[in-house]
Ligand SMILES: NC(=O)C1=CN([C@@H]2O[C@H](COP(=O)(O)OP(=O)(O)OC[C@H]3O[C@@H](n4cnc5c(N)ncnc54)[C@H](O)[C@@H]3O)[C@@H](O)[C@H]2O)C=CC1
């Protein structure tokens with residue numbers, strides 16, 4: 001769809017544009033994509049912040065819609081040059097059924113692809129996840145791996161399964177002819193655990209620490225490394241890859257890229273303390289206070305309680321067998337593929353990313369539910 005005559009007149013659509021990552025992508029596009037004419041923000045739930053956006057000359061169109069509804073997706077995609085598909089059901093806590101996760105993440109992605117094909121939209125960036133690779137169900141470590149590192153990706157949980165299937169659909173769609181005859185150009189970005197302003201789990205852990213008198217208790221050995229990446233850098237990578245997909249379709253089309261920056265390799269808990277420590281929390285214990293078998297017992301108990309209570313209420317604590325396995329398995333990436341292919345350099349240093357997140361946590365002080 002985009003040709004050189006239209007270069008200053010691009011229409012972007014961000015699905016899931018009111019989510020944690022989506023909001024950062026929307027703000028980043030407004031700041032850093034000078035060729036933007038219209039920005040469509042598509043989400044099941046529209047955020048009130050959209051009303052207060054400084055949009056400059058760009059027309060921002062808020063679209064309340066559901067990716068599982070093909071006709072709503074097609075209407076939103078029609079006339080867009082680029083789609084950044086971040087919408088998804090991020091659930092590893094058993095809040096939604098596996099059918100719902102599949103419907104949103106897999107069928108929703110299929111709907112986005114078909115909408116591009118039908119309406120002639122040529123460029124599609126998909127927000128995948130490190131989880132399409134691992135950690136796998138066997139708990140094999142993935143230590144400083146890259147996009148080509150061999151790893152046995154085997155999933156049982158509905159979330160990683162759905163992300164892997166959706167990513168496959170997106171990559172297979174690369175090269176399909178869209179309406180008008182041009183080829184669809186797609187790629188997938190795989191963030192590791194994202195942190196930053198608006199991160200719900202960081203917020204929950206902060207409140208939990210406050211309730212426990214300013215303490216958190218170590219449950220994971222400090223030696224288990226967990227990959228983390230700052231949301232501003234993930235958003236920047238989306239903006240950059242969407243731009244370069246239009247310039248270098250042959251190189252970028254059909255590719256996957258891990259999202260990375262200079263955030264340090266640490267355990268999940270030690271990393272969180274980089275943020276939560278300066279906000280007044282303390283991590284108690286140099287080693288896990290409970291043995292692994294006892295934690296697994298508690299995680300299984302939580303799973304049983306969730307199942308028993310389901311007819312009455314939704315019990316979805318952070319600790320379950322899946323999240324415990326995730327937190328207990330080393331998964332870190334070390335790659336420069338995005339730099340080599342489309343010139344990505346993190347926009348935010350580690351210090352900046354950390355300070356911004358700390359400022360955000362401090363701003364919620366005293367507002368614990
Ligand atoms: N949070 C993380 O650490 C990571 C997230 N990701 C991926 O990044 C993407 C964004 O995740 P987050 O921002 O963390 O999650 P989020 O839950 O904050 O954002 C997802 C957005 O999608 C919207 N959405 C959900 N179902 C929808 C539907 N049926 N139709 C339209 N919109 C719908 C939600 O309303 C929400 O605004 C997801 O695709 C997720 O799989 C990947 C790696 C790590």
Ligand SMILES: C[C@@H](CO)CCC[C@@H](C)[C@H]1CC[C@H]2[C@@H]3[C@H](O)CC4=CC(=O)CC[C@]4(C)[C@H]3CC[C@]12C
Nearest residue numbers: 090092129131192193219268318319323324326327
């Ligand atoms: C056992 C607890 C003791 O403190 C800690 C539990 C932590 C877990 C809630 C998190 C550990 C790893 C996280 C996941 C990981 O960062 C990768 C992810 C990628 C995604 O695409 C979505 C989010 C997540 C699954 C993330 C979710 C929270 C953890 C399981």
